[in-house]
Amino acid sequence: MAAMAVSRLRLAPPSLRQRMRLARLVVIVLVVVVLVIRVVGLFGEEDPPVGVAGVPSRVEQGAPDVDRSVDVHAGYGAWVDMYDYLPPEGSAAGEATVTPDEVDDMARQGVRTLYLQAAQLDVDVTAAADRAQPLTDPDLIAQFLVRAHLAGMRVVGWYLPRFTDLDRDLAHLVAISDFEVLGHRFDGVAVDIEWTAGISDPAERSDAAVELSDRLRDAVGDDDVLAAIVLPPVQLEVVNPQKWPNFPWRELDDVYDVWLPMSYWTERTPESGYQDGWTYTTESVRRLRADLQDPDAVVHPIGGIGDRVTPAQADRFVQAVSETDAIGGSIYDWATLDPVLSGDIAARIDPAEG
Amino acid sequence: MSCDATPATSVIAGQVRRRRPLLSATVWGLLGVAAACGGGGGPDGYSAEHRADFVEDCTTSVATAETCGCFYSRLAAQVPFDRFRELEEELTDPAAPMPPDLAAMAAGCAGAEQRRTGDGGDGG
Numbered sequence: 001m002a003a004m005a006v007s008r009l010r011l012a013p014p015s016l017r018q019r020m021r022l023a024r025l026v027v028i029v030l031v032v033v034v035l036v037i038r039v040v041g042l043f044g045e046e047d048p049p050v051g052v053a054g055v056p057s058r059v060e061q062g063a064p065d066v067d068r069s070v071d072v073h074a075g076y077g078a079w080v081d082m083y084d085y086l087p088p089e090g091s092a093a094g095e096a097t098v099t100p101d102e103v104d105d106m107a108r109q110g111v112r113t114l115y116l117q118a119a120q121l122d123v124d125v126t127a128a129a130d131r132a133q134p135l136t137d138p139d140l141i142a143q144f145l146v147r148a149h150l151a152g153m154r155v156v157g158w159y160l161p162r163f164t165d166l167d168r169d170l171a172h173l174v175a176i177s178d179f180e181v182l183g184h185r186f187d188g189v190a191v192d193i194e195w196t197a198g199i200s201d202p203a204e205r206s207d208a209a210v211e212l213s214d215r216l217r218d219a220v221g222d223d224d225v226l227a228a229i230v231l232p233p234v235q236l237e238v239v240n241p242q243k244w245p246n247f248p249w250r251e252l253d254d255v256y257d258v259w260l261p262m263s264y265w266t267e268r269t270p271e272s273g274y275q276d277g278w279t280y281t282t283e284s285v286r287r288l289r290a291d292l293q294d295p296d297a298v299v300h301p302i303g304g305i306g307d308r309v310t311p312a313q314a315d316r317f318v319q320a321v322s323e324t325d326a327i328g329g330s331i332y333d334w335a336t337l338d339p340v341l342s343g344d345i346a347a348r349i350d351p352a353e354g
Numbered sequence: 355m356s357c358d359a360t361p362a363t364s365v366i367a368g369q370v371r372r373r374r375p376l377l378s379a380t381v382w383g384l385l386g387v388a389a390a391c392g393g394g395g396g397p398d399g400y401s402a403e404h405r406a407d408f409v410e411d412c413t414t415s416v417a418t419a420e421t422c423g424c425f426y427s428r429l430a431a432q433v434p435f436d437r438f439r440e441l442e443e444e445l446t447d448p449a450a451p452m453p454p455d456l457a458a459m460a461a462g463c464a465g466a467e468q469r470r471t472g473d474g475g476d477g478g
Contacts (some may be wrong), residue, residue: 048414048448049411049412049414050445050446050447050448051411051441051442051445051446052408052429052438052441052442052445052456053408053409053411053412053422054411054412054445054448055412055425055445055452055456055457055459055460056412056414056416056417056421056422056425056460056461056463056464057412057414057416057417058448058452058457059452059457059460059461060414060416060417062452062457100458100462101455103454104454133469135469137465137469138465138466138468138469139462139463139465139466139469140462140465141465142458142461142462142464142465142466143458143459143461143462143465145461146457146458146461147454147457147458147461150452150454150457151454179468181461181464181465181468182416182417182460182461182464183416184461
């Protein structure tokens with residue numbers, strides 16, 4: 001009996017109330033489904049644009065993950081200063097000697113890292129005006145940066161502080177660190193610590209250099225690798241001890257991770273014995289590590305000057321880079337170095353690293 | 355299909371953008387018809403209307419309308435329209451290599467925009 005009753009219950013048609021409940025339920029489910037579809041549609045990924053209009057989007061998609069590690073300085077580098085790509089108006093130079101188009105030539109020659117002067121203190125304008133344009137030319141800088149990344153190169157932005165207005169110096173450096181265009185950022189920041197004309201007293205200058213460096217470190221954080229482009233210790237300690245006595249190596253060592261001594265042997269006389277790529281570079285690196293009290297300090301010597309470097313000197317420089325266990329090396333600068341010689345150096349200085 | 359039936363904007367990037375394979379195939383077909391008809395169906399050159407469509411399709415979360423407008427202006431100034439149309443066809447394939455000078459052109463615009471939008475300095 002009980003089974004029959006249950007069977008009747010199952011077979012009985014739903015009441016009007018039950019049908020209305022069912023209808024309401026169906027409506028609610030439909031509304032929810034529609035809402036979910038709309039929300040997903042709103043927040044779901046839109047197809048990226050294609051064709052020429054899709055170029056900016058593809059540039060962004062191709063941006064490398066920026067890892068500001070010491071490896072950025074490994075291998076062969078090319079140096080470009082602002083006068084290469086932004087010749088002063090009315091100057092004899094007239095036209096730029098280096099354009100973003102040349103980045104592909106650099107890559108073909110074996111350049112791993114482009115060192116690009118991305119900012120310059122404009123001493124002829126007010127601090128406010130200087131702050132308004134923290135980078136030399138964001139348009140051109142962006143072109144160099146993206147073309148280099150597309151060519152598989154890394155780009156380090158560098159700046160020459162004068163130390164007379166640390167706020168302005170810091171603003172330029174932070175602007176380099178923060179610069180981002182279509183997802184591309186500099187792979188490293190380097191500070192060119194060589195300007196002596198701004199503060200005549202060496203101790204005050206040293207204090208300023210250390211303060212600026214500390215403030216930069218605070219600004220970028222502990223994880224970013226910072227590089228110091230420095231006068232070679234041979235120059236400061238042997239050739240011209242008056243240029244910057246008691247350079248604050250130890251204090252700066254707390255801030256910088258990589259050292260790039262400007263070992264421009266072409267600036268030395270034959271009589272000094274330092275007009276030799278190997279002698280000047282190896283002794284500079286040895287003294288640098290001693291000054292830092294760090295025998296394992298990471299170095300990337302810079303030789304030069306490009307248009308006066310002979311193949312024999314370049315050969316000696318490459319030898320020095322290898323013997324000092326330098327992470328990399330380069331010649332200042334790209335515009336003045338013979339392309340064939342540059343290619344030869346790249347082939348030998350760039351280990352199969354990475 | 356007569357040549358007159360070819361949509362006037364068939365080679366504009368934006369018209370291609372939203373389509374999935376089926377629609378892309380349609381666009382390619384239209385392009386073929388346009389080519390067969392002497393290219394008479396597409397825009398004859400850079401124009402305000404073409405620019406508006408281009409900017410609309412180019413603009414993304416990272417590429418602002420200003421960047422895209424600048425990009426279009428530089429294209430118009432430096433790239434002959436016939437070449438633009440060739441590039442348009444080439445780059446319809448997302449796997450096609452991107453010309454580095456084109457990438458730099460777009461990047462330069464994005465960089466230039468940063469200069470324009472920078473702190474005015476005096477700040478009042």
